[in-house]
Amino acid sequence: MSKYLFAALFTLLSLYCYAVEREIIIGHSFEGRPIRLYKFGSGIQAVIIVAGVHGDERNTSVTAYHIIDMLRTEKIAIPCGKSVFIIPEANPDGLKNNTRTNARNVDLNRNFDTKVWYNTAYLHGKPLYCGEHPFSEPESKCLKNLFESVHLLGFLPIFVTYHSQANSIIDANDMDFNKKFSSFLRNNSKYKQVINYPTYGDAEKWVSERFLIPSASIEFKTKTEPDNEENEKILSVLLNTGFLKEFYDGRAAGLTCYFPNSFLLNETLLELKIGYK
Ligand SMILES: [Zn+2]
Numbered sequence: 001m002s003k004y005l006f007a008a009l010f011t012l013l014s015l016y017c018y019a020v021e022r023e024i025i026i027g028h029s030f031e032g033r034p035i036r037l038y039k040f041g042s043g044i045q046a047v048i049i050v051a052g053v054h055g056d057e058r059n060t061s062v063t064a065y066h067i068i069d070m071l072r073t074e075k076i077a078i079p080c081g082k083s084v085f086i087i088p089e090a091n092p093d094g095l096k097n098n099t100r101t102n103a104r105n106v107d108l109n110r111n112f113d114t115k116v117w118y119n120t121a122y123l124h125g126k127p128l129y130c131g132e133h134p135f136s137e138p139e140s141k142c143l144k145n146l147f148e149s150v151h152l153l154g155f156l157p158i159f160v161t162y163h164s165q166a167n168s169i170i171d172a173n174d175m176d177f178n179k180k181f182s183s184f185l186r187n188n189s190k191y192k193q194v195i196n197y198p199t200y201g202d203a204e205k206w207v208s209e210r211f212l213i214p215s216a217s218i219e220f221k222t223k224t225e226p227d228n229e230e231n232e233k234i235l236s237v238l239l240n241t242g243f244l245k246e247f248y249d250g251r252a253a254g255l256t257c258y259f260p261n262s263f264l265l266n267e268t269l270l271e272l273k274i275g276y277k
Pocket of ligand 1: 057
């Protein structure tokens with residue numbers, strides 16, 4: 001049986017079987033390591049968490065796995081109508097090799113197709129290679145597929161990505177909804193505000209520009225220690241307050257709908273439909 005047929009059949013069955021947790025391989029790194037997505041709940045309002053984008057920020061993956069455990073053991077409960085998607089290791093080669101970049105020396109968080117993009121960026125005066133062109137890397141392409149799928153399936157998402165170590169919540173860009181989102185996160189955590197951190201090619205900016213999804217980067221306090229408690233609190237607040245619903249209820253009608261070319265043969269899309277209500 002083809003995997004597509006199997007996925008379709010499983011989708012049908014899922015109308016009757018409620019899967020609490022699903023583990024989906026949404027792509028592979030340059031060196032062939034799987035990139036895994038853990039999906040909990042089946043609601044349309046989705047909190048999407050991506051960690052381990054920079055391989056030398058392993059503490060972010062440790063916290064992501066901790067959150068997965070909390071969801072698995074229902075120490076963090078998911079209310080009806082909501083779901084949580086977690087990618088704990090977005091850059092598995094970098095995490096294996098303890099490098100910021102992927103195995104091709106590309107800073108993945110500069111490889112997204114933002115309105116402004118250059119192939120070199122600077123961090124503390126040092127150049128970062130952003131790739132040959134936007135989405136030149138398998139790891140960033142895999143996240144692109146995920147967000148396109150989430151969009152096409154009609155999820156109402158919010159996106160946070162874990163980094164270290166600026167001890168802050170960084171706005172994805174200066175759009176009003178992002179300022180509101182980041183100040184909401186700051187008001188519900190101990191993280192501070194960082195002003196003047198201009199970037200391009202980063203996942204959070206691309207997600208906001210392309211799909212108008214509220215996005216923010218959570219910078220852990222240190223480069224080594226997980227920030228479990230703060231991020232448990234943030235997730236609980238996102239799940240248990242009306243922030244997400246209010247944002248989507250209030251969003252203006254008639255927004256541009258984006259249809260990617262890869263729509264028909266996107267395996268992530270098929271996989272995500274499983275358990276979708
Ligand atoms: Zn980072």
